Amino acid sequence: MSKVKVSLPKGMRDFGPEQVQKRQYIINTIKSVFELYGFMPIETPVMENLTTLNGKGGEESDKLLFKVLNSGDYLKKAEQQHLEEKNYKSLLPNISEKGLRYDLTVPLARYVVMHQNELTFPFKRYQIQPVWRADRPQKGRYREFWQCDADVLGSDSLLNEVELIQIFAKVFKQLGIEMNIHLNTRKLLVAMVELSGKQDKLTSFTVILDKLDKIGIDKVIELLNEAGFNAKTFDLVKAIANNSSDFLNSEVAKQLAQTETGKVGLQELNKILSLIDDETKQQVKIDATLARGLDYYTGPIFEIKAAGFSGSLGSGGRYDNLTGNFGLPGVSGVGISFGLDRIYDVMKDQNLFPTSNTNITQVLLINFDKETEQQVFQLTTQLRQTGLKTEFYPTQAKLKKQMKYANDKNIPFVILAGSRELESGKLTLKNMQNGEQQEADIKTIISILKDSIGNE
């Protein structure tokens, strides 16, 4: 038998028991907050049709797509001409018609269109699933990662924005992560290009502005210049960069209010701020430079930034016409997304995971010998019926080995029940944390364990 060298494809990761428990801790926290606000879970398949996935992003997102080859003899169906030309673009539709989803928003749009007659609007759904992107992995960027999304569809009310901001705040507070919620609205960005007379260049403008905190104002101006923006644009960008602390009362805000779009945008921000509770408000930063690359956003946009971590831990915003491409116009929505893997990284860096782990085995029964095995095995049932997470060592290994097993797995209690104990009816209970032992009958032991574990 030849040995196969095992490895993982680029950017793919395994998670051990400890990591999975920590990831689930994050997921459970997010999930419980989503549900507290009335969101319901859905799940969608990992694969979608390429026609669906290409619905929004265009060329850029196409590069990030993992495509799946058609089943069967897929080359047979490929057109000879495309094969000979080796033209990727024209050949692709011949050999691949599905791909892995790269976010949860496009599948949501597809879902809503397909199930529109079953849904009650406003539709509040959450979705916690992995997504895949074929870009080069680096810090905080994975080829397979989990998003935790909550979206409200079919409601224009800004109360939704407020609630989603509160969800951000509540989740990160529960997790112990200090962060700021950067808030802006796309409408102000539109107002800026309108004032500059460059309405047609909104996407280019937002992409460049988005780099501000990374490359600085001078570089941004340079890029804007190269992209064909004018002095008016430069002035506006400089002004918003300089008025980061009190933007809403700044001169530039008044300027933006001269356009209808800008006026509405400022009203939106003021309305949202007026509805947010005081505690959450302290974490909200009006940030007129926040742009967000994705061009389907049309209203308020958010991004979560934590100190010491470049890149966002979450983001979101309002989109007016997400399902329009799929033949269902007029459905407005707003949503947020938590980046599970990045949240994990930050919590690991800052040591924020709780130390008490309630998921592990609480008590191990030692397996001494063949004579007592069956009798002790019965005890596991009794212990489990009381809710104690119980293990019975499956072989008669050396005591030392069994104790080491308990130690390595951080099991806090061990019950030793050999022939000696079974004869007397008093079992030995060992506390692995302090090494103390005591003898007692099974009922007493159960109540000791219950007390001890309940107090943690």
Place this chain on the structure above:
RNA sequence: GUGGUUGUAGCUCAGUUGGUUAGAGCGCCGGAUUGUGGUUCCGGAGGCCGCGGGUUCAAGUCCCGUCUUCCACCCCA
């Protein structure tokens, strides 16, 4: 996709201008201790030096290719 970087024991890493049998710490296994883990002491196992090719009397070491890692860009959670 562009540019750079990395790979030696399960893990973290040494390994000289190319030169005997590739090392350490931690971990693992066994013993001291046949009913007691985490400490201590003693012993042991474990390497296609990422993979493929080349240069050389000789390659972990130099060259080329490839895969992988990490980082920056692009873009983004």
